[in-house]
Amino acid sequence: MPPLPEATGSRAEEIEREVVRLYGEFAEGMFRYAFVLLANREAAQDALQEAFLRYFMARSGNRSIERPQAWLFRVLRNYLLDQLKASSQRKEVDLAQMRNYPDMRQDPESEFRLEQIVRSLRELLSPRELECFRLRAEGLRYEEIAEVLEVRPGTVGALLARAQKKLRQSSVKPGASGNEQAGYPVPESECPYAS
Amino acid sequence: MHPDTATLLAYRDRQLSAVAQREIQLHIAGCARCSAALERLSKEWEHILAEDAAFRRLCAPPRDGLDRVLSAIRERGRAASSTESELKQKIVEQLEVYFGSRIWAVLGGGPASEQGTDLLAKAEPLLTTFIGRRAAAAVVAEIHKGADPRACLDAGVM
Ligand SMILES: [Zn+2]
Numbered sequence: 001m002p003p004l005p006e007a008t009g010s011r012a013e014e015i016e017r018e019v020v021r022l023y024g025e026f027a028e029g030m031f032r033y034a035f036v037l038l039a040n041r042e043a044a045q046d047a048l049q050e051a052f053l054r055y056f057m058a059r060s061g062n063r064s065i066e067r068p069q070a071w072l073f074r075v076l077r078n079y080l081l082d083q084l085k086a087s088s089q090r091k092e093v094d095l096a097q098m099r100n101y102p103d104m105r106q107d108p109e110s111e112f113r114l115e116q117i118v119r120s121l122r123e124l125l126s127p128r129e130l131e132c133f134r135l136r137a138e139g140l141r142y143e144e145i146a147e148v149l150e151v152r153p154g155t156v157g158a159l160l161a162r163a164q165k166k167l168r169q170s171s172v173k174p175g176a177s178g179n180e181q182a183g184y185p186v187p188e189s190e191c192p193y194a195s
Numbered sequence: 196m197h198p199d200t201a202t203l204l205a206y207r208d209r210q211l212s213a214v215a216q217r218e219i220q221l222h223i224a225g226c227a228r229c230s231a232a233l234e235r236l237s238k239e240w241e242h243i244l245a246e247d248a249a250f251r252r253l254c255a256p257p258r259d260g261l262d263r264v265l266s267a268i269r270e271r272g273r274a275a276s277s278t279e280s281e282l283k284q285k286i287v288e289q290l291e292v293y294f295g296s297r298i299w300a301v302l303g304g305g306p307a308s309e310q311g312t313d314l315l316a317k318a319e320p321l322l323t324t325f326i327g328r329r330a331a332a333a334v335v336a337e338i339h340k341g342a343d344p345r346a347c348l349d350a351g352v353m
Contacts, residue, residue, distance in 0.1 A: 012272055019268065023261050031256035045257055052264045053271060060272075114253040137247050142210040157201035157210070164204065168239050171246075 015059045019052055026069050029138030030076055036118055036134055037080050047083065051076040070144040073135065077148055124170050125163055132159040198222065203233050207240070289334070290318050
């Protein structure tokens, strides 16, 4: 029988380089998006890994991906929704769990602050508004956000307007001056984003 | 009519169509109310993004994140290539059972240059000629399942 050859792997290496480049461009934003949804570092990292793995597999199957950022976020979102669904069935995901998965890089004070920010955001915005705001803050265009969330671009505009209004209102101290009630300038200590 | 907040935001973000973008631009140029609203919305958004910087600083993927992704990719690649070479090996063995080792000369080359599934696709018409369409399809299905296609004989397909 004729000998079987070794696979050259050059195509795989090429796609791997593509993954490295995309990871450099989008991983941080994807991680933050996953984190606000899952409130769990390890789970967010797993989700990120899965999204890039699926990208690699899709490209290995010669699939052409025109807008990689939107594609990666959409795949990430689908994975996150599956995880949330599975977790809600197991009643496992909760903000209180965040401290059960400490990252050795972070000091407890930073983790606590991060938890506070995420908690405020999740209390303030509806899940859709939160996702939409996060995606916009990560630089996605309206049509890309629409693709990720599977909604019309017009809906993206409406969600962003509501999110901005709520974020602005939450930043205003009760009884503040007219200028502050308009949302600007905002006293930092009152803002859920305040550092 | 004044554009609503969502439209003003989309205008600010340059997310409207070229025509709509131009329409709003003209409206704002002649409307103090919308011009002021746009300025307020833009400042609000800048403020929100500035505050988001704290979240961005605190929330970053682990430093070895990329290494983990690449390890997962390579692991998956190894698993896939091992499955593929097992499949290919099986196809080569089974085709030789049916046609003998001279089959490679008939097919125009050796199995070495072929992917397992391509090889099977190339051989299926030949199998059809010899053993009939139904039996050839059954043999191919058995090979795909990883079973020994000679089981088709027992099943009475051929
Ligand atoms: Zn106006």
